Amino acid sequence: MGDENLNDLISDFARFYILTILYEAPAHGYSILRKFKARVGRTISPGIVYPFLQKLEERGLITHHVTSVGEKERKVYALTDEGRELCNRLFKRFARLVATAIEPSLDVCANCGCKLYEGGYTEVIGGVKMTFCCIHCAQSYKRERGMRHDAPTSSMNGVGGAK
Numbered sequence: 077m078g079d080e081n082l083n084d085l086i087s088d089f090a091r092f093y094i095l096t097i098l099y100e101a102p103a104h105g106y107s108i109l110r111k112f113k114a115r116v117g118r119t120i121s122p123g124i125v126y127p128f129l130q131k132l133e134e135r136g137l138i139t140h141h142v143t144s145v146g147e148k149e150r151k152v153y154a155l156t157d158e159g160r161e162l163c164n165r166l167f168k169r170f171a172r173l174v175a176t177a178i179e180p181s182l183d184v185c186a187n188c189g190c191k192l193y194e195g196g197y198t199e200v201i202g203g204v205k206m207t208f209c210c211i212h213c214a215q216s217y218k219r220e221r222g223m224r225h226d227a228p229t230s231s232m233n234g235v236g237g238a239k
Contacts, residue, residue, distance in 0.1 A: 090120050091128050092166065095155075098138060099163045102154035105129065129153055137162055187213035187220075 090112065097103055097111050105125055112120045132138040137159035140151040155163065183192040186206045197208045201218065208214040 090124050092170070094125060094128055095132075095159075095163050095166065098153060098155050099160065099167075102152050104143075104150045104152045106150075108153075132159065183207045185209040185213050187217040 093112060093116065094108055097108050103111070105122070108125055108129075109120060109122065112118070112125075129138065129140075133140065133153075136156060138153045138155055140153045142149045143152055144150075178193070179191075183196055184190070185192060185196070185208050187208055190209050192207065192209055197211050197214055199206055199208065199214050201214075201223065206214070206217075208217065
């Protein structure tokens with residue numbers, strides 16, 4: 077991918093993330109720049125932020141009010157109801173995209189079928205290493221199959237799944 081395409085991609089991501097920051101709470105331009113750098117680890121150009129805020133305001137997706145900070149004035153931007161609706165639609169679309177991208181790498185609980193985004197509980201049952209979202213599912217799995225409840229080998233690997 078050429079530098080120009082990468083810059084366009086980052087720019088589009090930056091715009092999406094600016095909306096995310098405004099969705100969380102009203103913010104002024106410098107605050108958006110700071111939050112972006114802190115969360116993404118990259119500096120975003122004011123040349124992307126301020127023209128984008130202006131376009132959002134022209135389209136009725138955000139409004140601003142002016143606050144005084146010492147002798148300076150600061151514009152604080154907030155999403156309108158229409159802007160919040162847009163964000164909700166974008167977040168749903170982005171969630172589907174992320175789900176499609178990570179779906180193949182997810183483990184599935186052997187008992188309840190929930191998808192494990194990270195970690196889980198593993199246990200060797202009948203010589204087979206099985207993954208569960210939690211110890212309770214492992215116990216339920218064994219109980220339903222008439223097996224003993226004490227686990228010969230098990231480990232908890234972080235956070236459970238999303239049921």
